[in-house]
Amino acid sequence: MHVNALTDVGLVRKDNEDNYLVSADRGLFVVADGMGGHLGGAVASSMAIKVIDEEIREPHLEENPSRLLHTALLKANSLILQQGQSENLCGMGTTVTAALFQKGSIYIAHIGDSRAYLYRDQALTLLTQDHSLVNELLQKGGITVEEAQYHPQRNILTRALGTQVLPQIDFTTTPALPGDMLLLCTDGLSNHVTDQEIKTVLSEESNLKQKVKHLVNLALERGGNDNITVVLVQYE
Template sequence: MKWSQKTDVGKVRSGNEDSMCACPDIGLFAVADGMGGHKAGEIASSTALTYLEENLRDALKTSPDVGVTLQRIMQEANYRIYRLSSEYAEYKGMGTTVTAGLIIDKDLYLVHIGDSRAYLLRGDTITQLTDDHSLVAEMLRYGGITEEQAANHPQKNVLTRAMGTAPTIKFDFYQIKLQARDKILFCTDGLINHLKPEEIKLVVQSQPVLDNCLEELLKIALERGGLDNIAMVLVEIE
């Protein structure tokens, strides 16, 4: 498998609260978008992915059920963030999105919370694998607003679920069968807010080198304002 990763603070924010990880030795790839007060979002997102990376590797050696193990480690990471938020005033109210994929052979085990996303690019199609856990996304799903209204809604960043906000939390879990030449893009909303899925697909199709794909996606997002931090991990199945 091939992979590339890139993050950028954007053109508005002073700090980067996005985190990402790529551990090809175990097939783990993830992005996280933190929220909270001064530096708390950065702590939340980095804590989530660091805990996942440090504990999943050993857990997979002893557990036969990959999906159960991935979700258990995520719940433990959630409790770690919740405890930090509860015990330290400077971290009060912090949380993070997480979209994490574990690729073993041709199976993708995907765990998700928040409004970061995973996309599957296969042939001439791009498919959003995750559902956004946001107020605007729920309004859109239930027909309360149109896609055009959702794109510019003043509450588009209000999350309905995030990691670290409660002792236990509900994650979405998916298992997807992959094919050779599939590409999976994990990204935070700093990218999504500036590029539509079809635009992402066209960039990825036009650039055979994964590093160049992410460079071009970042360039476009920054040209369109770069209003938020951006984190991306792109994986190609061989």
């Protein structure tokens, strides 16, 4: 398993509220995009990463991987809610998209609008659905894909970790095949770079580091108005 990751503050924001976790030995990869209050977003995303890292320390092959992820995210949610009671952190929360490679499969836990993509056999598949107001409008046919890309409310989330006692978390599982590439990213990438462009970059004859850098540079060239985080894993 090979992996490369990069986070960039972007060209507009002063602080980076994104965080990520890369642990190839455990097959554990996570991106989190914080939100809310002065420094609240950075605190929330950092807490989520820390808790997931602590809860999934070693491969638990006898346990259900989705259950492991669920337990970790619920614990993170509880701690973020508790910490969010303080005045300067009120209203903070975070997206989380986590992937765990176990038992020949990729287990995904997801809440918010960070994304997981699978690149296999020159095809790109989005494994997650954005929990956002704009995506709800899109699914209901209220707006087009083009309108969604530039919608003024595209950053409004309908779900996030740390915003309610019992968060609704999505789970998906897909087989892991040799040569697969898994891409985790925050919306700082997906709001600027289209799926077709992501597919083109992943198909290039370049190493993972070059692919990740190319994707981040594309987002920066389009304005870089948000933090950008990319984690790219190649399964062997």
